[in-house]
Amino acid sequence: MDIFDFDYDLPPDRIAQTPLEPRDSSRLMVLDPAAKTIEHRYFYELDALLYPGDVLIFNDTRVIPARLIGVRDQTGAKMEILLLRQIDGVQWEVLVKPGRKARIGELIRFSEELSCEIISDTDFGGRIVKFIYQGIFEEILDRLGEMPLPPYIHEKLSDEERYQTIYSRERGSAAAPTAGLHFTESLLGRLTENGVIFGFVTLHVGLGTFRPVQEQTIENHVMHREYYAIPEETAKIIWKAKAEGRRVIAVGTTSVRTLESAAADTGEIHPMSGWTDIFIYPGYHFKVVDAVITNFHLPKSTLIMLISAFAGRAFTLRAYHEAVDTGYRFFSFGDAMLIQGSKKSNEI
Template structure:
């Protein structure tokens, strides 16, 4: 249960979804009953039939920025830049008037400090420092930074998708309820929702609350220790409003289900909840690592995608439904040729 090898499984390469479904709700949905382990094969459009009047659906409203930039040094050498902390950069802009933050760089050789990188005629950056694989860049542009970023940046698709982002990804790799800019990876369980489905759920009497967790690139970082209990998880910025805390606490007090959309919502709800299950409002760094043995305080059901082998996300869903139950469901999903990972199909566990 605590060995990294316990979370390894084989997945045929053709089951890794590299493009989304044409219609978001056309994705398949594996309904896993948390208590019995029973499995039912559906489509995401069937979700409204699995939610009850009075359920509280909690979504992550973070918005993915086009964080991947292609630039060139003065020598002509190509440099690929991935912005790691948009929120940090905006804070620097407020203080100093310049967007400056930590970034990952990919080039033929290490890029030295003070090296200028040009992305466009009016958009560039200068390397300020390098430490333990992370660079700090100071960006320079004419006019609004966000406008330049939108014009020159690409969506930061996960490495396993193995293709360059295109113009369509700026829409499809974003939830329909995204509003708070800052993520460099999408809360992918939310990608299946449409405005029409959200309205259908509201009409049924399902309440909806929002929180924010700015998903970081650390979500793709592999676990490098044999005993998962020794793993140091990445930190991401979260925000829970007083309104959302009140909605969750009222639902819990009335015996209604709290249904989290995605592991990011699960982590935020559990991190911000007291031992008695009371959700507190606030904002700050979230570093909760949920693996089997964890006692859930707030979340009663969840919508989630299928996760990569040996990932902390797979450990989280194993904690929620049981490792053996999850792996049995995954084996069935593979045999039924479900599509996996960010642009893949979904599960409803409840």
């Protein structure tokens, strides 16, 4: 398939720069791929759209202050580091800006207590660095690091917790699983009262989620690996729901990728952890996920390809065009959609 099969026009003023308050006041587009219907609701109405026994699977990853601003030791020129993946106690895979000036062996200083040496290049245009520090790394990072907001967000975030889900707990992401940003304690309480069951997985969002597709033919794109974990309790919740014919609803594309990475062809899920580079695009057969809650994604991205695999490419693009025409807010701090219905769509 061609990358331009997943393109659409988005006026810049549709890109949400700040989150809404309260979190669940965003709009919610409800899609039924089987009936080809589109309904316009609000996120706080989600409890009226789900059924008792439905299972919501949340990604409980927590964004770390992954952006570090330093200077090159030799020249004093500014250098920016984005932490992607911890390799061991001191080594990390990172993105460096400006990358062309980040040479192996060079030292970057962030403060008197923290610096890093560039050790090697990576296959994806990043670097492996070794950190040198005095004290506890996580505490230093919390003091010196900045929240890694996406480059299309130009407004400063007044409360950094608004780029975390209210249930985040496992530190390690370079970006938020943004579909979960809409949930409030009140909404979660109403869902629980209505008999909706919650399960949690972890996928630490890294380069694989937001790296642009540079291949003209999307099948040639290679995803970057990201760490995931499925605890035993969640695996039991999912398997029981599938055995009883109840829906498993993934909150966000990261939850989709986690579940589908771990699922057997029968749909069975076992507790496990590891690394996934799964790339989901139209033609994929979904083994676990029965419905998806997601935000609106960038044109030509792996995320809109995943949603197109679930809802059908033509119907997905029709929904996106309607969202643009009716004033929906897009991307990380934007509005959401609930995709109901069938477990798979072969429509392209």
